Amino acid sequence: MSERFFIEHPPTGTEVAFDEAESQHLAKVMRAEVGDVVVGFDGRGTEYQIELTSVGKKKVVGAVRHQAEVSREAARRLTLAVALPKGDRQRWLVEKCVELGVARLVPLLTKRGVAQPVEKAIDRLRRAVVEASKQCERNHLMVVDPGQSLEEVLASRPAASFLMHPSGEAMHHQAIVPASDVLAIIGPEGGFTDEEVAQAAEHGCQVVSLGPRILRVETAALAMATLVTALPAP
The missing domain is CATH 3.40.1280.10 (SPOUT methyltransferase, trefoil knot domain)
Structure with a gap:
């Protein structure tokens, strides 16, 4: 999947749960399935590769497979x-x-x-x-x-x-x-x-x-x- 998804509450371990709005977008619009790998970001500079482990209409959960600090900020x-x-x-x-x-x-x-x-x-x-x-x-x-x-x-x-x-x-x-x-x-x-x-x-x-x-x-x-x-x- 090419779209990125916002993680309002960054994971403390390897599991991450998307909020309801992002979950609905994944499940209903993107028709995501268990096993799909998506890109998530937490708004604080960290980007995640996430494998989906559970897909529901209001809650999508995944496992973090990789994460990295990726900055695309301006110099000033x-x-x-x-x-x-x-x-x-x-x-x-x-x-x-x-x-x-x-x-x-x-x-x-x-x-x-x-x-x-x-x-x-x-x-x-x-x-x-x-x-x-x-x-x-x-x-x-x-x-x-x-x-x-x-x-x-x-x-x-x-x-x-x-x-x-x-x-x-x-x-x-x-x-x-x-x-x-x-x-x-x-x-x-x-x-x-x-x-x-x-x-x-x-x-x-x-x-x-x-x-x-x-x-x-x-x-x-x-x-x-x-x-x-x-x-x-x-």
């Missing part, structure tokens, strides 16, 4: 603090961030934000992280934090921190090259207020622009993710 740890767009654009943003190797996504609370990162929305995004990780063969789950204010994000920012705004200087990759941890802050469709831009600058963030065109939230996020994660290790 990128945190994106993003004022979430509305609707299905949120899931699309998460999928592409996972594929590009973003380490952490922080839903950003801003004065002009249009989508509130309530608990149910955060849960949906975290499920989307798992599905995207299965598809792109990433073994570490991208972290999706609860919503944070700009002040909270700035309080724990790394040295290489950037706020995207049309008034900023042109973004150059040379500013990222020495950094192992990078923070990119992206505002809502209506943009940051002047007060928010000033607040970020006062905290030492570089205010930068990605060009003369007005970008959607997810476009700006992925442009930054591509720029950061494509660079070799510092």
